[in-house]
Amino acid sequence: MAKSDVKVLGAWPSPFVMRPRIALNIKSVDYEFLQETFGSKSELLLKSNPVHKKIPVLIHGDKPVCESLIIVEYIDEVWSSAPSILPSNPYDRATARFWASYVDEKLFPSMKEIVSADGEEAKKAAIQVVVDGLVLLEDAYAKCSKGGKFFGGEQIGYLDIAFGSYVGWLRVTEKFNQVKLLDEAKTPGLVKWAEAFCAHPAVKDVMPETDKLAEFAKVLAKARAAPPPK
Amino acid sequence: MMRRRVEIVCSHAYYSCIKIGIYTTWWKAGMAEESVKLLGYWASPFALRVHWALKLKGVLYEYMEEDLPNKSTLLLRYNPVHKKIPVLVHNDKPLAESLLIIEYIDEVWKQNPLLPDDPYERAKARFWVKFFDEKCASEIMAAFSSKGKEQEKAAIARENLKTLESALQGKPFFGGETIGFLDIAVGWIGIWARIVEEIVDVNLIDAETMPLLIDWSKKFLEVPIIKASIPPWDKLLEHNKGFHKILTVAST
Numbered sequence: 001m002a003k004s005d006v007k008v009l010g011a012w013p014s015p016f017v018m019r020p021r022i023a024l025n026i027k028s029v030d031y032e033f034l035q036e037t038f039g040s041k042s043e044l045l046l047k048s049n050p051v052h053k054k055i056p057v058l059i060h061g062d063k064p065v066c067e068s069l070i071i072v073e074y075i076d077e078v079w080s081s082a083p084s085i086l087p088s089n090p091y092d093r094a095t096a097r098f099w100a101s102y103v104d105e106k107l108f109p110s111m112k113e114i115v116s117a118d119g120e121e122a123k124k125a126a127i128q129v130v131v132d133g134l135v136l137l138e139d140a141y142a143k144c145s146k147g148g149k150f151f152g153g154e155q156i157g158y159l160d161i162a163f164g165s166y167v168g169w170l171r172v173t174e175k176f177n178q179v180k181l182l183d184e185a186k187t188p189g190l191v192k193w194a195e196a197f198c199a200h201p202a203v204k205d206v207m208p209e210t211d212k213l214a215e216f217a218k219v220l221a222k223a224r225a226a227p228p229p230k
Numbered sequence: 231m232m233r234r235r236v237e238i239v240c241s242h243a244y245y246s247c248i249k250i251g252i253y254t255t256w257w258k259a260g261m262a263e264e265s266v267k268l269l270g271y272w273a274s275p276f277a278l279r280v281h282w283a284l285k286l287k288g289v290l291y292e293y294m295e296e297d298l299p300n301k302s303t304l305l306l307r308y309n310p311v312h313k314k315i316p317v318l319v320h321n322d323k324p325l326a327e328s329l330l331i332i333e334y335i336d337e338v339w340k341q342n343p344l345l346p347d348d349p350y351e352r353a354k355a356r357f358w359v360k361f362f363d364e365k366c367a368s369e370i371m372a373a374f375s376s377k378g379k380e381q382e383k384a385a386i387a388r389e390n391l392k393t394l395e396s397a398l399q400g401k402p403f404f405g406g407e408t409i410g411f412l413d414i415a416v417g418w419i420g421i422w423a424r425i426v427e428e429i430v431d432v433n434l435i436d437a438e439t440m441p442l443l444i445d446w447s448k449k450f451l452e453v454p455i456i457k458a459s460i461p462p463w464d465k466l467l468e469h470n471k472g473f474h475k476i477l478t479v480a481s482t
Contacts, residue, residue: 051361051393060350063350065350065353065357066357067356067357067360070353070356070357070360071353073352073353073356074349074350074352074353077349077352078349090334090337090338091320091323091325091334093333093334093337094325094330094331094333094334095325097327097330097333098325098326098327098330101327101330102311136311
């Protein structure tokens with residue numbers, strides 16, 4: 001398929017945008033990456049995702065697909081030849097979806113709580129919530145990986161993509177708060193997994209460097225603190 | 231395929247059987263015996279979604295009523311992460327989260343498909359289901375539970391329901407000619423929205439601005455398999471009045 005037939009609208013720092021990019025890389029599908037300018041939304045974005053006006057959007061031919069994990073499933077179904085992204089067994093698929101939903105609905109918000117926590121005590125408590133969540137994921141990793149390096153087993157899969165897309169931001173949070181979230185003592189499996197994930201060919205050109213992401217986080221914090229543009 | 235339904239509970243004994251704790255419905259599915267259990271709560275719209283999915287597929291299952299808020303050790307064992315119903319237990323393997331459960335049901339039991347075949351149509355169905363849960367159901371819940379902000383939240387819910395209506399695109403059901411994933415995910419809105427409207431005095435599904443959604447809802451709730459599972463209106467209203475009191479005391 002010609003490169004221009006597949007476009008991803010997004011931005012390099014976004015963990016959600018990473019997901020379809022990794023999925024397309026796994027499938028060896030060429031695509032055009034159209035980056036949105038920070039602080040504004042392009043006409044194409046507003047036309048392709050009128051409901052949410054958010055990135056990522058996959059544009060396949062003339063069809064827009066929105067919501068990062070829905071896009072990943074779409075990619076797996078359209079480019080259905082190996083390697084598969086979702087597990088083949090329905091129960092394993094449901095389990096992968098369950099934990100992906102958990103990282104989006106519980107883990108990521110708890111990471112954001114660390115940023116908004118006011119004072120030392122509140123920050124400590126917020127950090128503990130994230131650590132507790134990661135311990136649950138450590139257990140899930142042990143069960144899902146079935147001895148392999150990834151949640152998907154020997155190959156990276158849906159849950160690796162869903163959770164792995166947050167590794168950059170987890171590292172930024174560790175850096176800013178002088179704390180270990182992915183910890184050798186509590187989550188040894190995840191520590192190894194995170195390294196393997198970031199080094200994977202489908203991921204390494206898409207995962208931003210921690211320092212670059214940390215710089216962006218400062219820009220983001222400034223922009224949020226500033227009054228909204230008129 | 232022959233279906234034989236044996237209802238152990240009659241309508242007048244509905245609540246005594248809830249006290250007993252077991253309410254069992256058996257469907258002859260015409261396939262190998264499997265163990266399928268659903269842990270639920272009679273007044274939960276999320277459990278209702280799963281009932282609808284199982285019944286549309288003609289799946290044999292045992293229903294186990296949870297005595298909420300006293301969660302059973304079984305529920306805590308099967309869903310340690312969220313400790314919530316519904317939980318589907320298939321051959322002793324538990325699954326939580328209603329929408330995941332429905333996708334699982336659709337993948338395991340292939341008759342009467344709930345999701346479309348085409349990947350783009352599947353992505354659209356999943357998109358709207360997510361939109362409904364995050365932007366409609368949550369705002370309705372907010373209108374119901376936050377004292378002083380009812381009208382504000384209801385206005386957001388109305389706007390989002392109007393957006394959802396556009397997904398019908400002139401079809402009788404969200405799934406097209408027959409009901410599908412999006413219909414059963416959203417379908418409880420026709421009942422629960424009316425209950426919230428009555429208890430909290432807000433307007434959610436507006437006849438003037440959402441005639442297609444209202445038509446769809448009426449048609450959907452009249453489908454025999456759907457209609458047969460809906461809990462009694464007056465019991466639901468009474469239950470939710472009590473629930474509303476608890477929620478609004480908590481929010482003051």
